[in-house]
Amino acid sequence: MDRDVQVTAADNGEPVDKDVRATATDTEDQVDRDVQVTAADIARLGDVGRAAVSNWRRRHDDFPQPVGGTATSPAFSLGEIKEWLLGHSEGRALPAREWLWQDLRAGVPEEDLADLIADLGAFLVYLDREGDDWAALSAADDAAVAAVLPERVLAACAAPMRNPPPPKCLIRGRLPLLRRVAALAAEDGAGKTFGFLRERYFELHTKRMYATPEPVARLMAELCGPSPELVLDPACGSGTLLKAVRDRTDGGVRLLLGQDADEATARLTAAHLALHAATVRVSSGDSLRQDAFSGTLVDAVVCNPPFNDRAWGYEELTADPRWEYGLPPRMEPELAWVQHALSHLRPGGTAVMLMPPAVANRRSGRRVRAQLIRRGALRAVITLPLGSIPNTAVALTLWMLRRPADSGTPGHVLMVDTSDRQEGFARVAADAWERFEAGADVDEPGVSRAVPTIDVLDDDIDLTPARYLAPPPADLSPERVTGQRDRVADLLRLVAELAPTVESSRGPKDLPMVPLAELLRRGMLTIHHQSPVRPGEPSEVPDGLTVLTAEDVVDGTSPTATTPGTAVQHEIIVRPGDVLLPNVARRPVAWVAGEGGPVLGLRLSLLRPDPALLDPHFVAGFLSGSVNLRNYTTVGSRAQVDIRRAELPLLPIEEQRLYGEAFRRLAEFQASLRRAAALGEDLIQLISDGLTHGAVRPSPEKRTKEES
Known part of the structure; x- marks a missing residue:
């Protein structure tokens, strides 16, 4: 078997091929429609990274052809992809919950998917509270289970969900599906299983859900006080705020009330909260026009x-009390x-x-x-x-x-x-x-x-x-002002010594220019670009890594971003000696990395020259010079770089290094000027504040004899 198509163990650590293959033969859980899946979906189904899917497409002639999408984001037939994955897995375990999710998508019309997920949430509430009852009931045949299961689910949900709606899609020939859901819940827990299904649904329907970030939700819950018993969120969305209050009080809340304009979101939120040991009542409808809890008084309201x-x-509610x-x-x-x-x-x-x-x-x-x-x-x-x-x-x-x-x-x-x-x-x-x-x-x-x-x-x-608010206190002592003034003076003296010396070239010199595309073809350098993470796609980059952005290169600063806040697709690590150029800038900019470590950010080109053939500072110097302006395209007040059209002179490596040292000193000169300018601005503000606050006073200027 090809190494690239081998898949890792399923999420629960057990082979699940029997469950996965069952979807092709169970008549009661038959796939009703062939939905389309993206490369990200395929990676999840195969439990591999996105790069592996790209390799499959290139290296396997029998890999399914796209049936939709775009050239950059193709979509494939789920049925064809499942058949191909099963044919190439050779009995290896596949992630059961990802296959279950795609079977759910295929098993109902798109407009019924939310109801099905909500019904499965109610079923999982039943499993969570009546696990022994299900263990006994599931031993019976499907007909016997179907006859009594809806009533038992409703009975189990009645207490935590306060009059839940009857299931819309729960039975209707889906007993094999329910048994698969129960098997996953036995491994992962009912709450985690439903959380996965709910997360996948909201990824597919991003406009239906907005979750308040956890740090803000926790703060809002803390500000509600230590012991509210009745809590309302009249625009509850996915229930993040209500759950934060429940977690903050460690279950002390007696009842959580929620309302959301979207019926599907309201049903999903009710099951989500009920599975986290809360008594809830979540209604659908516009709270301002159709208040589901009119007349109800609570201890706390949280709302985004x-x-x-x-x-x-406004018109219909003008006289509202x-x-x-x-x-x-x-x-x-x-x-x-x-x-x-x-x-x-x-x-x-x-x-x-x-x-x-x-x-x-x-x-x-x-x-x-x-x-x-x-x-x-x-x-x-x-x-x-x-x-x-x-x-x-x-x-x-x-x-x-x-x-x-x-x-x-x-x-x-x-x-x-x-x-x-x-x-x-x-x-x-x-x-x-x-x-x-x-x-x-x-x-x-x-x-x-x-x-x-x-x-x-x-x-x-x-x-x-x-x-x-009063401005924060500042140190305006004479000692600080004098110390800052001395630092600026010392830096300015140092800057004056950094400018490189040059000599006459004895007349104009035509340097032999070669396009970067040609140097790339000769193997003298490589070019790398980053790709963004699209919604629903996994990233190859671990969380918490620093990211070098285009703004960092333009400003000449250290990396300022991190993952996953900056969503980049590939883990392209910047190395010492790499040359970086913003794809769009107000003027030509090229920067040589002095230290490695950060991940390449978006809107940047990374050139990795062979140091035996190309000096990095030589490359950066000529790429940022006006000689290459003709290879830039003007976009408003900015220039867009066509990096492959940029040109370099093809000089011997020793002469390159001589130029490179001059360009390196120029870059250091520029960085020092920036530091001096920043310190000078701080000094101006510091002296101005000191004078206006009375911390310092003007001193008589010393005059020379000539001035006298």
Whole structure:
């Protein structure tokens, strides 16, 4: 057997060929339609990496041809791929749960897949709670099991899921499928098995699910307090926030209530939460228009509401009694969600809402914001770090709300800004809230402050935390100013010595230029490019590695990114002596790696010259020179590099090294100038702050005799 098509052990460590092959012969679990799968799906089915799939396509004439997709992202017939994998596995174990997932996709129409996954979730709740009953029942034939199983599943789900809907797709000739699901649950556990199916479904339907990142979800759960018994999320999505509250209280929550506009998401979330030892009731529907829990009061509300939804129901909800603090403006749906949350709180209850920063200062919402402050409903605003919520271009905020237990106006509102703390922001925010709740004086410059209510109730009612925080203290001592000035002076003297010396070339010299494509053909160098990870595709790169980005090369800085936040496909490690060029830049840039280790990022070309034939600094110097501008394509104010068309002079290696040393000194000269400029900017600000804060004063300038 070819080494490339051998597959590793299945997820549970046992051969599963019998289960995998059963799908071709079980009449009750027959594949109804032939769905299309991507290369990433094939890699999962074969338990190999994406590179192996590419090798199969190149090296095996009998590998199935694409039936759809694009040239760069082809799609294949699932039936053909399964047959090919089974024919080339030679009895080796294949990952049972990946084959099960694809059989689920093929077994029902696309529009019924969510119902099937939700029904399997209910079945897994039954297995989790009534495992002994299933062990006895499963020994009977399929007809006997089918006759009683739906009622037993409903009975098992009644307590944890509070009146769950009856299964839509559970039986109907799927007993062999259920037995496969039960076998996986016996190995991995019911919760993990359903988590896998749910994750695969949401990968296929990304628009149906948005999960609040775990660090933010944990912070919101902590801010709810230690012991809420009834908790509501009126836009629960995948249930991340409700599960975080349940985990935070270690099961102390008596009931989790959730609502989501998407029915499929609501059903999947109900099963997910029920499988994590929570009593839940999750309904579908638009919470603002069709509140499933109208009149229900809870201890805590957590919510990441939809932002910028202009069709939230302004016209039909104008006279709604929930608008106790004022009619939400048509263009501010977030203030409708805030008041919806407050309407469900018992007196003294807490709501934690994730909000866009613009809600804090839009003029249209200032009347509602003023009422929230005057009546003691808004207790704190916390700015999160930019990037803590993926795919947002601004730093979002948390609003801490409380249903007032009396009619008084609180004396202070807590403002917290963690925008510059990528690490530990949750602890900073939680500690500030805890001190504020305890009545302590909170005033940490640049971080947190208990702001007098009267200071907030001005004409703008601006609730942006940074507006109310004192700047962090700075060391403005004369010793620091003098020390910084001396460092700049020393660096400038050093910079002056770094510029390389040159001599006349005795007239113009035509250097013999050769395209990089020709040098590549001769084997004098290799060229490497990175590929992005598309949604649903696995990456070959381990988590936590540093990534060199195009911005790092342009700025001449160390690697600034890491995986998996920067999703790159291949583990191309940068080595010392590699030459790196951004594919798009404002001016030609080429940079020689002095140290190895980072992974090559996107939008970069990596040239790896043979050091016996090409000097790296010589290559980088000519590629960044204006002689190669004719090989760049202008895109707006930037230049796009066609690296294979770039040209180098073909010189003897010793002469290359002479040029290379000059280019190396130029690069060091440039880097030192940048450092001097940055230090100079810091020195300017430091002296300016010292003078304006009174920490230092001007000294009389010493004048020479000539000046006198």
